Amino acid sequence: MSSEPNIGIVGAGVAGLGVAYELRESDADVTLLEKREEVGGRAATRRKNGCTYDHGANYITPDEELDEFVRELGEEELVEIEEPVWTFDSTGEISAGEERDRPALTYENGITQFSKRVFSTTDATLDTETRIETIVRDGERWRAKSEDSRYEFDALVMTPPAPQTAALLAEAEWTDPLRNDLVSEIEAVPYRTILSVLLHYPFGIDRPYYALVNTDKDHEIGWLSREECKSGHVPDGDSLLVVQMAPDWSLERYGESEKAITEAAAELAADLLEEPPLSSPDWSDVQRWRHALPDGGGDSSVIERGEEHSLYFAGDWAAGEGRVAAAFESGRAVGRRLL
Ligand SMILES: Cc1cc2nc3c(=O)[nH]c(=O)nc-3n(C[C@H](O)[C@H](O)[C@H](O)COP(=O)(O)OP(=O)(O)OC[C@H]3O[C@@H](n4cnc5c(N)ncnc54)[C@H](O)[C@@H]3O)c2cc1C
Structure with a gap:
């Protein structure tokens, strides 16, 4: 079994790519899981x-x-x-x-060129047309499941827009009481x-x-x-x-x-x-x-508590600003914390 940390990023918009960018020189094994056919998300x-x-x-x-x-x-x-x-x-x-x-x-x-260029600087694996349907806390690891595949990670980063992230968390197989606090905070954005x-x-x-x-x-x-x-x-x-x-x-x-x-x-x-x-x-x-x-963002003092459980959040809503620059920086900040 590989000893390299295994990091999963749900969403290959600019936030997800910001995370992958910061991890490009680490020894982490990084996988981007994206439901669409290409990178970029709303910078489309x-x-x-x-x-x-x-x-x-x-x-x-x-x-x-x-x-x-x-x-x-x-x-x-x-x-x-x-x-x-x-x-x-x-x-x-x-x-x-x-x-x-x-x-x-x-x-x-x-504008998708920006995302494509950032992606080309990383050696992350990109699985497109992979919609994550469920996330599961299994001991110290996170599992993410799509219709056809199952992934296992040491740390998981969620970057879909807040309502989609909140829905995935609400359905997550994870019993920690923090889950409800996170769902309430994120779904309120x-x-x-x-x-x-x-x-x-x-x-x-x-x-x-x-x-x-x-x-x-x-x-x-x-x-x-x-x-x-x-x-x-x-x-x-x-x-x-x-x-x-x-x-x-x-x-x-x-x-x-x-x-x-x-x-x-x-x-x-x-x-x-x-x-x-x-x-x-x-x-x-x-x-x-x-x-x-x-319109606004999640309270970082709540959403960053996920990190105690190797669960990270990035995106425009985490930055509190619907801008490409803010979303990308939010991903980079998470990437630096993961390092
Ligand atoms: C109409 C419009 C105009 C805008 N104009 C500007 C502008 O001029 N300048 C500016 O700076 N910003 C603008 N923005 C905002 C900017 O596009 C966003 O703030 C930024 O792109 C958000 O990036 P993100 O990575 O946080 O989210 P997203 O780009 O939404 O990335 C999230 C990714 O997650 C994927 N995803 C979601 N759910 C799942 C799942 N279950 N499994 C796998 N993948 C999943 C999505 O397909 C997406 O690729 C505009 C946005 C819109 C919609």
Whole structure:
């Protein structure tokens, strides 16, 4: 039997990858278990009809240290969005926004490149299309079970969004009283639901901004951005709007058909930009993010008590901020504690 510590990470979003990154030079045997087909989680990219688009996180806003880290991962195909973000209110009135205090970064191949590059620096094993359904405390070890596989670890790191992590814990085969405290703390983290609607047009939309954000949180649209401002994402002369609908609107229409969601969102986008042809995109796409962004976080003095039982938590909700940079750093901090 191997004497190397065996560490399992549920979720290969940026938090899970942050953990694996910190463990890259340790003697630990690290396994990432990811239910989707690839790494990146909500920092997600899709390709369709010659376009590349980030349909979850739009960009990374790194502090100085992360900026340096990103550049060390490789500057080729790194895209810095130059155009500003402007604002709009519930009446649809648009105003110039404040200047950025951090760069806004993605890649020509999309924001998933960040996760792919981080992953390539590790020697972690990645099992994709592996949804963990149950976790079990077995003596000093943790077992994680998917439909087809069983894994055994000395330490387990949970990185799914708080509601999913809480559900796994609530069903865990683990009798310690701490489990209930952890479940209560984690399931109390509120998450916003967002429908991301992608609208493509075979013509240009000339505006002085990259994106518009609703500042009074009282418009049906929360965010609207122009994917063509990211080099390499949209063929010249075309436009691709990323319209993120407000949480109430998104929750109310979550179960509606893609067609109904697209039609309603395109009407609202056309109204906001005062350009009627925008109500008829030539193609579209919809991504439903049930657990899009946490509003707040878990109390670290409670969630870190899991570590007494070799159970760790990372993610945007553990950091208390729905940002790629915060989630990645939360994973790195757990990785350092594991070391
Ligand atoms: C619409 C939208 C717009 C956003 N815009 C921005 C932005 O512009 N800038 C920014 O910085 N941030 C933005 N964010 C937030 C950012 O995407 C997240 O904060 C960050 O990606 C969270 O990373 P994470 O690793 O904590 O979680 P996730 O990315 O959710 O990773 C968790 C992973 O766990 C996997 N998983 C879940 N359950 C299981 C299971 N049972 N078994 C195995 N795997 C499982 C998931 O598939 C996922 O890959 C946005 C998010 C959304 C949804």
